[in-house]
Amino acid sequence: MTPAFDKLQQHLKQLPGLGYRSSERIALHLLVEKPARLPALVVALEEAARSVRRCACCGNLAEGEHCAICADERRDRSVVCVVEQVPDLVAIERSASFRGAYHVLHGKLSPIHGVGPDDLNLAALRARVESGEIAELILALSNDVEGEATCHYLTEHLPGGRPVKVTRIGFGLPSGGGVLYADSVTLKSALDSRRVYS
Amino acid sequence: MTPAFDKLQQHLKQLPGLGYRSSERIALHLLVEKPARLPALVVALEEAARSVRRCACCGNLAEGEHCAICADERRDRSVVCVVEQVPDLVAIERSASFRGAYHVLHGKLSPIHGVGPDDLNLAALRARVESGEIAELILALSNDVEGEATCHYLTEHLPGGRPVKVTRIGFGLPSGGGVLYADSVTLKSALDSRRVYS
Numbered sequence: 001m002t003p004a005f006d007k008l009q010q011h012l013k014q015l016p017g018l019g020y021r022s023s024e025r026i027a028l029h030l031l032v033e034k035p036a037r038l039p040a041l042v043v044a045l046e047e048a049a050r051s052v053r054r055c056a057c058c059g060n061l062a063e064g065e066h067c068a069i070c071a072d073e074r075r076d077r078s079v080v081c082v083v084e085q086v087p088d089l090v091a092i093e094r095s096a097s098f099r100g101a102y103h104v105l106h107g108k109l110s111p112i113h114g115v116g117p118d119d120l121n122l123a124a125l126r127a128r129v130e131s132g133e134i135a136e137l138i139l140a141l142s143n144d145v146e147g148e149a150t151c152h153y154l155t156e157h158l159p160g161g162r163p164v165k166v167t168r169i170g171f172g173l174p175s176g177g178g179v180l181y182a183d184s185v186t187l188k189s190a191l192d193s194r195r196v197y198s
Numbered sequence: 199m200t201p202a203f204d205k206l207q208q209h210l211k212q213l214p215g216l217g218y219r220s221s222e223r224i225a226l227h228l229l230v231e232k233p234a235r236l237p238a239l240v241v242a243l244e245e246a247a248r249s250v251r252r253c254a255c256c257g258n259l260a261e262g263e264h265c266a267i268c269a270d271e272r273r274d275r276s277v278v279c280v281v282e283q284v285p286d287l288v289a290i291e292r293s294a295s296f297r298g299a300y301h302v303l304h305g306k307l308s309p310i311h312g313v314g315p316d317d318l319n320l321a322a323l324r325a326r327v328e329s330g331e332i333a334e335l336i337l338a339l340s341n342d343v344e345g346e347a348t349c350h351y352l353t354e355h356l357p358g359g360r361p362v363k364v365t366r367i368g369f370g371l372p373s374g375g376g377v378l379y380a381d382s383v384t385l386k387s388a389l390d391s392r393r394v395y396s
Contacts, residue, residue, distance in 0.1 A: 002261040008246040011239045015224045026213045032284045038247050041209045048206040049236050063200040086230045
């Protein structure tokens with residue numbers, strides 16, 4: 001179409017789930033059919049980029065110091081579910097099968113991709129364990145080699161002064177798959193069937 | 199998640215083809231996985247909103263005075279394909295079965311939706327017909343009541359001083375459907391089988 005249109009389409013096409021046709025359709029929608037929506041979308045994007053940050057406690061998305069889950073006093077903060085990414089947390093929340101707190105690592109150990117312990121959100125997790133407030137740590141990491149390695153690292157390197165029960169979600173997660181793509185029923189059964197990780 | 203995140207998701211969900219899950223996935227992508235893409239997307243949106251406008255001649259998207267098709271000297275400007283919307287033009291271009299010029303009405307007559315002749319891009323079409331440069335006008339409008347009414351209006355109200363051949367695409371377009379959703383082969387057969395509109 002025009003250079004600026006093509007550039008916008010290129011940027012839209014990089015978003016997950018959008019291809020050539022769907023990005024073209026959205027660009028036409030924003031420039032021709034409903035041009036009033038474009039500035040509102042820009043404002044929403046800038047507002048989100050400016051105000052959304054990481055929760056100081058668990059690493060989830062937050063707008064203040066703490067995220068909505070950490071700030072919610074009805075959640076059981078003694079049970080902490082460790083996940084790789086925020087979308088994993090969203091998937092578990094959607095299954096409505098967990099009323100504890102979370103800790104988002106923002107990754108998993110992967111030497112082949114150059115991801116080591118220093119790249120993960122581990123210092124905050126160590127501080128939470130040391131504070132003694134955690135009775136159980138549920139490892140909801142991927143059922144693959146990197147997930148296994150990360151579980152192993154966590155049990156070996158968390159402060160051992162105070163005994164913490166460490167479990168790992170088990171049944172239901174297909175081999176090689178991540179938490180993000182599991183359906184709610186599978187996630188619920190995986191949470192229910194967690195077993196002690198040794 | 200957070201108020202700004204939810205607001206961004208609401209705006210994304212209004213875009214064509216995006217639902218609750220896909221808009222959530224894109225928002226997480228832009229805020230967590232690839233935050234560097236967000237400012238680039240905002241720039242592309244603003245740049246497109248600022249520089250993309252209507253072609254003074256045909257009503258297509260343009261960045262200068264005229265669109266790429268009107269400025270292309272290899273296109274046959276004596277054959278003009280009249281379409282309702284820019285996406286219709288894009289669909290016909292994609293079928294690579296037309297080498298003439300276009301005229302975008304930006305709508306069709308629809309009394310029930312309050313769209314009259316003054317709401318369509320008709321003045322520029324009248325000027326093109328009056329200039330005598332058009333030998334054939336191909337009406338590529340929807341195969342529905344409003345499309346039929348618009349075709350009728352065009353043949354009745356275009357200046358009759360110079361005889362212009364008016365045709366309408368016919369075979370292949372399913373009843374009740376618009377140009378936008380037809381596939382390339384259907385559009386090619388529809389263009390090939392155009393008949394004189396009386």
